[in-house]
Structures are given as structure tokens and as C-alpha cells.
Amino acid sequence: MAFQILLNFFLAFLWMFLQVSFTSTTFFVGYLIGLIVIYGMRRFFSTRFYMHRVYAVIYLTMLFFKELIMANIDVLKVVLQPKLAIKPGIFALETELESDWEITLLANLITLTPGTLVVDVSDDNKTLYIHAIDIADVQDSIESIKNTFEKAIMEVSR
């Protein structure tokens, strides 16, 4: 991925030299042309076209903001309830993520979203222990975390 970005920069500079115009506009036009050419050549690279990953990062960010807003509304509801009808608990989440930064990112995203909080990570980095405000539907929360955050993170790092 880094290689493709570097190549794209190099192509933008090459375009500037070809045009004999050293402005940021020419650089940007060259970058766009380079992007199109790299897109055409994407099957010759060992990694994916890097714009997929840029898109995945943007998607993950938007997902995070959406979940953040939802989480705070959920907590607001719990706080404003006259009767405390919650049942807190801790459950384990098996994760397929491997590298350190992926797990850190997942843990932070879980902590910042709907009524869940990462308490601990197992020594082999395979299991996350999560405290939930309402444990009633553990399977559901595992599924939703797996389907949203873990998938989105894997989309970024794969």
C-alpha cells in the first residue's frame, strides 16, 4: 500500500516535470492521472488498489461516529429510566484480529460504543473481556461487534 502511494507521488512529480509547471494544481492533476493509471494496472500489484483501503478507513470513521452517537443516546435512556432494569456482566469475545494495532483499535472502538467496555485482553491476544451494561443478549452484542467493527477493521488491514 505504501508503495502504491509513493509511486503515485512519484508520478505526480513526473507529471509536473513533463508539464514544466511546478504548482500545486499541476501536482494534483498529476496525482489524479497517476491514480487512474495505477487503477488500470491494479492487477499487476501484489496488494490491493490502495484507494480501497482509503475508502475502508473513511467507512470505519463514519461507522465510529454513528455508533458513538447511538451509544450516547442508549446510555441517556438508561440514565433517565425511573427503574434500574439493567443487568451488568462480563463476557468474552473471540477475535480474529492479529496485529497489535488492530486489537487496540477494536478495543478502543468497543469502549467508546453502546454500553460496552473492554476490561482486559487475554495474554495470547485472542480474547477480549468486555463489560456490558446489559448482559441480557450477549450473543447479539458479540455478533454486532463482529459484523461491524471487526469486519471494518479487517477491511482496512487486510
Added chain:
Amino acid sequence: MRTNDVILQTVSKIVFFIIILFSIHLFFAGHYNPGGGFIGGLLTSGAIVLLLLAYDIKTVAKGFPINYITLIGIGLLFAVGTSAGALLFNVPFLTHAYDYFYLPLLGKTSLHTAVLFDTGVYLVVIGVTMTIIQTIGESE
């Protein structure tokens, strides 16, 4: 015996971009400087031929799943379309028009319908060259 072409393949993968960028530059330079659709198209197909030399026909065909014969048709359609478009404005066949536009990024740019005609030439040249080379290459 098949030798390991890894150096040739890696270098041509990078050089491909330089050639392609230069061919696009030549294509757009055509109006005010030496260049144009023909040389641009030839240089583009030259870049693809370089990949053909480094890899084999199958790999390149998988990399660019383009039917070059269709490309000739599209190019001819571009040329005929821009030429015939003149008839809609009650001017003779092949009359071109241009005007100055303010585009984002590019600033004041003159857009000329001859560029569309040139695109047709560009596509036909790529299509013809690649068809010739691939047809010869495929026959045993």
C-alpha cells in the same frame, strides 16, 4: 528453458507508468506542441508491448481485460460522432468548436471538440497496434 524474469518484470512494471504518463502528456500537448493522438496512442501501446515482453500474453490479457477490437470500434465512433455532431449545428461535417471555460483545478482552459476526435484517433491506434501484435503473437 525458462529464465527468471523477475528483474525485467519489476522494472517494466515501474517504467510502464513513466511511459503511460509521457503518452498522456503527449496526447494533451498535441494542440500547442508536438504530440497528439497518434503518437500518444503508439506510446501507450508501446507500454503495453513492454509488459507483453516482460510477461506473457495471458497475464497481460488478465491484467487489462480489454477487447482491443472493440476499442477500435469505440475510437471510430468517437471520431465519427464528433464529426457528425457538427451537422446538428448546421455547419459542415468535421467543423469543430471551442470555447474557454473555468474548470476547477485547471483554471482557464480552452475545451476543443478536436480533443474528442483525437481521443478517437488515440483509441484506434491503441486498438490496431495491440490487435496486430496480439494476433501475430498468438499464432503458432
